[in-house]
Amino acid sequence: MNLGSRFGSLFCIAAIAAAIVAPNAEAQGRRSTAPAPAANPPAEAVRLLKVRPNIYMLSAGGTNVTVQTGKHGVLLVDAPLPSAAAATFAAIATLTPAPIRYVINTSATRDHIAGNEAVAALGRTSGAGPTLNGAGNTVLLGSAQGMTILAHENVLNELTRATGAAAVSRDVLPTTEYFEPTRDFSFNGEPVIVQHMPNAHSDGDSIVLFRGSDVISAGDVFTPDRYPLIDRAHGGSVQGVIAALNAILAMTVPEAFAEGGTKVIPGHGRLCEETDVAEYRDMVYIVTDRVRDLIAKGKTLVEVQAARPTLDYDDEYRSAAVTPAMFVEAVYASLVADKVTKDH
């Protein structure tokens, strides 16, 4: 396959994918189902960071994709942004001629799943599994698109509920869904352990442990460059985020002096290690404690936001995707909902 000649069509496919999958949530508590606005989004620059000999972090537009390479092919944790798909595939082609055979979606959030279409499209014209260089992959895996897309069943449920402009093509659905707490399999000679993080950023979050490489791909439960995006409308809660971060901390092991060892690839932001996760967990924990205290004093959401419980973290974690007010609102709603549940 001539990858270069296909970039144009990939952009079209990417644009279609962007149009049919819900765009990035602009506010806490709701995942927008409106079509993506850009018909031909500008191409994102892709940066490739080697994490381990066979694990890479691909960054484009502030979103990360984990790439595992090896004898079985390429495994992606999350699909690239549609606007970065072509550049992502070109970057992967510099690593290996092997086809992309596995995609794990860590949630239903658009910026991690919209690129499924572009990945699936790689294999269509060859009639075989997705391949980057025409190396002749002839193995059909999983669903009809010729590769396996794995996610928690709540991701599949969410995507199949979408209708109209937000409807998702069957080709890009994660039809290899799992419902148990943990799904594991071996790929490229190492155990890959997919673990559900209940009610964290959403109700369908997964984190992925590459046990041999000692790398965790955390998805959007850990985003060190911004406050957590807590999708309240789809089961997200701050309690779940803290639990997920604690779960990651329980899995990470530093090499020495609280450094090195397990690498953590976040959904957004820089490559991290255990103490980076701990710092982030502490921030979420402390802000949550402050909001809880204000709620106990009878403060309304507006009053809590006016008290600025995130003041000391805003310059470090404020982003357009998650403003301090949005984060506080999500924390407030999580705590109030929890209180209502306990009261009943």
Added chain:
Amino acid sequence: MQTTGFGGILGLAFMKTQQSLPFGAGIFAVALFQTAASVAWAQNVDFSGAWTPLYHEDGPERLPGPELGDYTGIPVTEAARLRADSYDADRISVVTEYQCRQHSADYSMRGLATLRVDSEVDPPTQRLLAFHTRIGFQAMERTIWLDGRAHPPPEAAHSWQGFSTGVWNGNVLTITTTHLKAYYLRRNGIPSTPNRTLTEHWMRHGDFLTVVTIIDDPAMLTEPLVRSQSWVLDPGQQMGPTECEPATELPGAAQLVPHHLPGTNPWLHLFADEYGLPYAATRGGAETLYPEYRSVMGQPAKPPPAQCDVYCICSTLFDCNRVPGTNLLGGRIPGVPVGGPARAVAPPAATAPPRPAAQ
């Protein structure tokens, strides 16, 4: 100029010899080559060796540690002040992930441990490629690259020692360090973020090393934080190995992050009260850094203590048994009456607040 090592001596000697040689083209070429080599070497000061820190600057802060609520001298932002107010030192012991952490590169230069500097040269060219530093506490090892390499991209992992590159400005080595992990600027909890940049100027004067550190951290500092530290050459120094293994100290600690809710930290006034300072003057901020602040600060509520009697370290440098009014060498301090036995070293246990764990 600090010119050390065989190469430097050879360069200078050769330059002197050239003055008496016949002026031939070949010789001139050699002379040019050697002169250039010696000039290049002259730009480099050899920092390699073993160094012991001196504590005549900011000793009370660096040895016994800062007092709780003492933010003086730091141009903190409002955000940094709130985060420091919220800080509970239990955090670095209860949260096991922090127990064995190193000091970050900016803080380690303030610390208590000895320093060793090794140089790395390119064998064929003998060009200096890097300095490798090791500070004894928690095996803090850093490489200062001098070969012109670029810093990693922003998405690369951060570390306690960060990524350092150095350039020569005459005899001053200017080092830029990025990719540092979040840490604190002062041990009582004034924070630093992983987005900060550390600039150092290393200067050698004979057997003394002076390091000026400049920290830019816009989220936590309204202006760069400039401090200096000195070291003395200590050739006999021996540095032992370091090990650390974290251990859970409380049941359920994995779910616990010690901190103070806003307005509930009971220790913030201790420092102001002890020294009779206006509370606002202890809260830090750029406006409190400069002498002009004295005119608006207000008068202390009481005179300062005659000598350190709380949070002291009773070493030669801070001799708690020293007769008031005398200096470290036993001489009189002009204008200060001499006399009376030294006061008790430690405060009554009942009034002693908890201390941050030394780290």
